[in-house]
Structures are given as structure tokens and as C-alpha cells.
Amino acid sequence: MSVSDSVSSSGLALFAENMRKVYHTRGKPSVEALRGLSLSVKRGERVALLGRNGAGKTTFLKIASTLLMPTSGRIEIFSKDVSVHPEEVRPYIAVVPQEGHPFYHLTPWEQVYTYLLTRGFSRETARERTEVALRDMDIYDIRDQLNVTLSGGQQQRTMVATVLATEAPLLFLDEPTLGMDPFARRRVWAALRKLTDRGSTLLLTTHYLDEAESLSHKVYIIEKGKVVAQGTSSDLKRSVGGTVRVTIPMDSAKSEDFASFGRIMTGEGVIHVITEPPQINEILNTALRRGLSATVGPVTLEEAFLQLVGRAIEDEH
Amino acid sequence: MNTNFLPSWKGLWAFAGTEARVQLHEYLSIATTVLVQMIFIFFVWLLAPPQLLPFAVVGSMVFSSFVVGERVLDEAAYIRIDHKLNELYHASPLTPESYFLGMGMGVLAAYLPPLVVLGVLSELVHPFTVLSLGVLVGTLALVWLIAASLGYVLSTFFIDMRAIWPYATLLFNFFGVLPPVFYPLGLFPSYLTEFALLLPPSAGAALVVHAMGLEPLSGGEIVLALTALLVEALLLSSFAIYWARKRTREGV
Numbered sequence: 390m391s392v393s394d395s396v397s398s399s400g401l402a403l404f405a406e407n408m409r410k411v412y413h414t415r416g417k418p419s420v421e422a423l424r425g426l427s428l429s430v431k432r433g434e435r436v437a438l439l440g441r442n443g444a445g446k447t448t449f450l451k452i453a454s455t456l457l458m459p460t461s462g463r464i465e466i467f468s469k470d471v472s473v474h475p476e477e478v479r480p481y482i483a484v485v486p487q488e489g490h491p492f493y494h495l496t497p498w499e500q501v502y503t504y505l506l507t508r509g510f511s512r513e514t515a516r517e518r519t520e521v522a523l524r525d526m527d528i529y530d531i532r533d534q535l536n537v538t539l540s541g542g543q544q545q546r547t548m549v550a551t552v553l554a555t556e557a558p559l560l561f562l563d564e565p566t567l568g569m570d571p572f573a574r575r576r577v578w579a580a581l582r583k584l585t586d587r588g589s590t591l592l593l594t595t596h597y598l599d600e601a602e603s604l605s606h607k608v609y610i611i612e613k614g615k616v617v618a619q620g621t622s623s624d625l626k627r628s629v630g631g632t633v634r635v636t637i638p639m640d641s642a643k644s645e646d647f648a649s650f651g652r653i654m655t656g657e658g659v660i661h662v663i664t665e666p667p668q669i670n671e672i673l674n675t676a677l678r679r680g681l682s683a684t685v686g687p688v689t690l691e692e693a694f695l696q697l698v699g700r701a702i703e704d705e706h
Numbered sequence: 707m708n709t710n711f712l713p714s715w716k717g718l719w720a721f722a723g724t725e726a727r728v729q730l731h732e733y734l735s736i737a738t739t740v741l742v743q744m745i746f747i748f749f750v751w752l753l754a755p756p757q758l759l760p761f762a763v764v765g766s767m768v769f770s771s772f773v774v775g776e777r778v779l780d781e782a783a784y785i786r787i788d789h790k791l792n793e794l795y796h797a798s799p800l801t802p803e804s805y806f807l808g809m810g811m812g813v814l815a816a817y818l819p820p821l822v823v824l825g826v827l828s829e830l831v832h833p834f835t836v837l838s839l840g841v842l843v844g845t846l847a848l849v850w851l852i853a854a855s856l857g858y859v860l861s862t863f864f865i866d867m868r869a870i871w872p873y874a875t876l877l878f879n880f881f882g883v884l885p886p887v888f889y890p891l892g893l894f895p896s897y898l899t900e901f902a903l904l905l906p907p908s909a910g911a912a913l914v915v916h917a918m919g920l921e922p923l924s925g926g927e928i929v930l931a932l933t934a935l936l937v938e939a940l941l942l943s944s945f946a947i948y949w950a951r952k953r954t955r956e957g958v
Contacts, residue, residue: 454797458955475955476710476801484797489790494731495724503727506720507800535731551794561797 401465402559402590403430403453408462410448410614422448423459424614430559430607435581435591437601439694440611446594447487447563449611453592454484454561466559480508483555487563487594489548493537497528497547500536504551522554525580527573541568546577553580560584562593566600578604602690610697617701618693626688629696631663635672637683646675654692663688713947717800718808725781725812732816740820743770747827750888758889760832761921764842764914765888767824770817771846772887772907775853776878777813782806782861783870802950807943810854821846832918841917845910848935852906853878855939855946862953887911890921903931906938 410423422445430436438446451457453464455475464471466478491500501522505515523529526546528539536544549565562581566574574597581591581604595601601608602622610618610625618625626632630652636659637647644653644660650672651664662672669685676683730736743766750762785791795805825842828834834842860877864870885908886894894902902908909931916923923931 451793454793456793456796456954476714479797480799482797484793486790486793489794490788492724492728492785492789492791494728499724499727503720503724504794504798507717507724507795508798509717509720548794555798 400432401429401468402432402434403428403464403466403592405429405449405453405464406462408449408452408464409460410445410452410457411460422614423452423462426462426611426615428609428616428619430590430592432590433585433588434606435585435593435604436607436609437605438592438594438609438611439596439598439601440594441698444611445614446611448614450484450561450563450592450594454482455479456484481558483552483557483560485548485552485560485562485565488567490544491536491547491551494535496533496535497523497539497543497550498532500547501551501554505554508555518554518556522550522580525553525576525583526550527576542570542573545569546573549577549580553584556584556587556589558588559590559592562591564594564596566595566597574600598689598691598694608690610694612698612701613705615701618697622690622693625693625697626690629663629688629693631665631668632688633664633666633669633685634688634692635662635664635669635676635683635685636660637662637672637676637681639681646679647672650675654696661692663692713803714801715804715807717798718804718811721795721800721804721808722811722815725809726815727812728781729777729813729816736816736819739770739817740823743820743824746888760828760918761890761911761915762888763824763828763831764918764920765911767821767828767842767846768849768887768907768911768914769882770820770824771814771849771910772853772882773878774810774813774817774850775855775857776874777816778810778854778857779861779874780857780870781813782809782858783864784867786861787865787867796954802954803947805954806858806946806950807854809858810850813854814850832920834918838914838917838919842914845913845935848939849906849910851939852935852942855942858946859942859949862949881905882907890915891923892921899927900930903927904934906935909934 406427408423408426412420412422426445426449438449440446448457452459453466453471455471455478459472467481469477471478491497495503498519501519502515505518506512510518520529523532526549528543528546528550531539531543536547539547545568552560566577569577578600585591605622608620608622608625609616618628638659647653647660647662650668651662654661654663664672673683747762747766751759796802885902885905887907891899891902891912903912912923913928913931915921916928
């Protein structure tokens with residue numbers, strides 16, 4: 390099935406509007422996991438959902454991937470209503486579940502190959518794609534070992550290979566590189582880029598902000614079931630007040646001398662001045678005059694994330 | 707007509723094949739299945755009158771088919787709770803009903819070797835006729851469908867594997883061993899005969915031993931046992947399909 394056949398005229402792979410999900414558990418207070426969340430993902434985009442634990446990322450991913458009914462709201466995948474016609478959506482999607490494991494008593498080859506057969510691929514196509522996916526994930530050499538004998542990272546790569554081999558038009562990946570070493574993570578990133586270059590769309594959650602920054606065209610930050618910020622990594626970093634961070638080891642109580650240069654963020658025994666490049670010299674001179682050292686670096690997505698979520702928490706209170 | 711109401715078996719054989727591979731890699735548990743049944747038959751051969759041996763062998767076959775339910779319960783809960791693989795498969799063209807039935811078929815693959823061994827043993831102890839062989843196969847299929855449906859549905863209520871093992875073992879052994887499955891219906895208290903003929907394993911065993919000429923049933927008893935098996939198979943498998951579809955949208 391080609392992506393072009395399935396994509397709506399609007400060019401959106403996923404559209405969600407005012408999504409709400411309330412969990413009711415007998416004997417416990419209800420939990421509102423999503424509170425009017427709206428987002429859209431264009432065809433061919435790689436989009437990351439960021440948020441604290443319990444922010445609602447996985448709940449949203451489960452709803453979008455037909456695994457959970459929303460309490461209210463509208464959600465479409467390639468113009469098909471996910472809530473009403475899940476069976477029409479499922480051929481177009483594939484999911485790497487959070488903390489999922491392959492069948493322990495299958496080999497990586499069997500895991501990927503049989504999954505493709507289950508999705509309706511021919512044996513020949515399944516064989517070809519299995520080989521490519523296992524090579525992409527660098528687990529081809531261990532393809533005949535039982536999954537139970539593999540390390541956690543290798544098992545996770547098997548899960549990712551299983552889903553990438555489908556080349557589904559829309560892929561959901563819930564913390565896909567959890568437990569992988571830095572080399573393996575970069576392998577996964579390269580494979581994901583290759584897939585979107587060929588037309589697939591990705592929606593992933595991650596707690597690795599470098600992963601979101603390196604991989605995503607667009608980032609949504611979610612806090613308590615709502616989108617609190619969205620944009621490219623650069624947009625989000627700019628939104629915290631500057632693109633450069635000057636770190637000065639000093640007591641935050643004495644930071645007012647630097648307040649005029651930009652936004653002050655406090656850390657453990659240090660302050661960070663978030664500013665723009667023209668201000669750097671003056672900040673460094675001010676620090677030197679006080680006998681303080683200073684280091685300069687770019688603002689990271691992690692800092693933007695902490696700022697934006699922190700602001701959202703303050704607003705909530 | 708809403709065609710979504712009708713079952714769709716997309717992906718059934720491929721998923722059944724996947725499950726069969728999983729089960730067959732665990733060859734030790736298959737060997738154990740054969741061994742446990744053979745030990746039980748050995749004790750019957752050693753301690754009981756010779757005429758009870760064919761009952762024990764037939765009962766072992768029916769029990770093997772019934773205990774598939776316990777394995778389906780374990781497997782469905784295990785791959786949902788510990789592996790989250792249900793999400794991988796539910797968010798795919800594989801239909802929920804194919805997921806449930808495919809799992810039952812795959813697990814049955816693990817029980818085919820003991821069934822074949824026991825079938826050969828039964829032929830040696832008390833030869834089959836074409837009719838009794840047909841009744842045996844049909845009965846085993848119905849008992850398997852009932853047990854697999856029951857196992858799958860029950861699996862969705864558990865959130866912890868440790869809680870499953872005792873309940874599943876107790877349930878399937880209680881209904882699979884205690885009623886007249888391994889011994890003649892006539893040895894069961896007579897006031898409980900109808901009850902025994904309503905339970906899938908004892909109803910199945912009674913029909914097979916009747917067809918083999920080991921213990922004749924009355925016409926009413928045949929109707930009761932056969933109706934019970936057919937109705938239970940139809941109702942439970944239909945409910946399992948409904949339940950599989952429903953739970954797929956509840957994150958389970």
C-alpha cells in the first residue's frame with residue numbers, strides 16, 4: 390500500500406482535536422489523563438512528544454494507535470476516524486510499545502519475519518524486509534539466537550526492527566531507544582530518517598531530549614494532558630529568552646547583577662544567564678570583574694523543556 | 707447489514723504459526739505434557755482394574771485438549787503483561803478475533819504431540835472405529851474451543867502473572883480431573899450425572915467412551931452432553947470474539 394494512496398488531501402497524517410481521556414477505577418478518584426489535547430502531524434514528518442512521566446504521552450499514543458478509546462474529542466489518521474473505524478486505520482500504522490519485549494522463545498529473525506506475515510506480506514517480501522531491518526538495527530549476526538538470550542538493548546532493537554520492517558505509513562514509537570547504548574541509538578535514528586525519507590511519518594515519545602532534538606522536525610511538549618508548547622527545537626529554545634547560555638558558579642541570591650542581560654535560571658551552585666550572542670562579552674566582563682569564571686554554550690532543548698514545563702506547572706497553581 | 711459484526715479472520719494462520727513456533731521452541735514443556743499424562747496412565751495401569759485403562763487414556767486426550775485453556779490463559783496474560791506484545795499485534799491488520807483464535811491454535815500445536823502419542827496408545831488398548839475416531843476428533847475440537855475461549859477471556863482480568871498461576875492451575879485441574887474424565891461416568895455419584903454431562907471435559911469424555919463402546923450412554927444423556935458441548939462452544943467462542951474486540955480498545 391503506498392502512502393500517497395492513503396494520505397488525505399490536507400497532507401496530514403494525523404489530526405487530533407480537543408482530546409480528553411478520563412480513567413475511571415472503581416474505588417479510586419478518576420484521573421484525567423488528557424485534557425483537551427490537540428495536535429497535528431504532516432505526512433513525512435518526525436514528531437516528538439515530550440513530557441514528564443504521567444503527562445499523557447502514552448495515553449495519547451494508545452488512542453492514536455487504536456488501542457484506547459478517548460472520552461471525547463476527534464482524532465483522524467489519514468482522514469479516517471480512529472474512534473469509529475479502527476479496523477480501517479490499523480493497516481496504515483505500526484507501534485513500538487513502551488517497554489515491550491519480543492517473544493522470548495523466538496529469534497530476532499522469526500520475530501520480524503512472522504510479524505510481517507501476520508500483517509499480510511508475502512513470504513518473499515517478508516524475507517527481504519526482515520534482512521534489511523535486522524541489518525539496519527545491527528542485529529543480523531545474532532538473528533538465530535533466542536531473544537531470551539539477548540541483552541535488553543538487543544531485544545529493544547528487535548522490537549524496533551519488527552516495526553520498521555513494516556514500512557507502515559504512520560509509525561508510533563513509545564520510547565523506542567530505551568535501554569540502548571549511544572551507538573545503537575544512533576543506528577535507530579538513522580533507520581528512522583531513512584524511513585521518513587521514503588514517505589513514512591513518525592510520532593515518538595522520548596525522555597532523551599538529544600534524541601528529540603536530533604530527530605524531530607517538530608516537538609510537542611505536554612504537561613498534565615495538554616500541549617503547553619510546540620514548534621521546532623529551535624523555536625522552543627528561542628522561546629526561553631535566548632539561544633546562548635552563560636553559566637556562572639555563584640550564589641543565586643546575588644544574581645541580580647546579571648538580570649539585565651537576559652533570563653536567569655538557577656542550578657546547583659550556579660546561575661545560567663539565557664541571552665543572545667551580542668550580550669556575551671559584557672556578561673563575561675562583569676563576571677571577571679567580580680572574580681568569577683563563566684562558561685558559554687548553546688541553550689539546549691532540555692533547558693527549554695525545563696523552563697516551559699516549569700512555567701506550565703506554575704500557571705497551573 | 708453491518709459487516710463489521712461478522713468475524714474477520716485476517717492474519718489468523720500467520721499468527722497461529724507464530725504462536726506455534728513460540729510453543730515449539732519450549733520443547734521441554736511439551737515433553738513434560740506427555741510425561742505427566744504417561745505417569746498418570748502408568749499409575750492407572752499399575753493400580754486399577756484393567757478395564758479402566760482405556761478410560762484413563764481417553765481421559766488423558768480430553769484433558770490435554772481442555773488444558774490448552776490454561777496455557778492460553780498463561781500465554782495471553784504473559785504477552786500482555788510482561789511483553790506488551792498485544793499492542794504490537796492489536797495495532798495491525800490482525801483482527802482481535804484472529805489474535806484470540808490464533809493463540810488458541812498455536813498453543814494447540816504444543817499439545818498435538820501428546821495427543822498423537824495418546825491416540826496411538828488408545829488404539830493399542832482399545833482400537834478405534836471410524837465412527838469413534840470421528841467422535842474423538844470432533845469432541846477434542848469442541849473442548850479445545852471452549853477451553854481456549856475461557857482461557858483468553860479470563861486472562862484479561864489479571865494484571866499480575868503471579869496471581870494467574872494458582873488460579874489457572876486450580877480451575878483447569880478441578881474441572882479437568884475431578885469429574886468423570888479419566889474414569890467411567892458410572893463411578894460418579896448418580897445425582898451428579900447431569901451436572902457432569904454439562905461440563906465440557908466430562909461431557910466430551912462420556913461421548914468418546916460411548917462411541918468406543920466402553921460405557922453406553924442413554925439417548926437423553928447423549929443429547930445432553932452433545933448439546934452442552936455445542937452450545938458452550940458457540941456461546942463461549944462468540945463471547946471471546948466480542949470480548950477480544952472490546953478489550954482491544956481498552957488498552958488491554
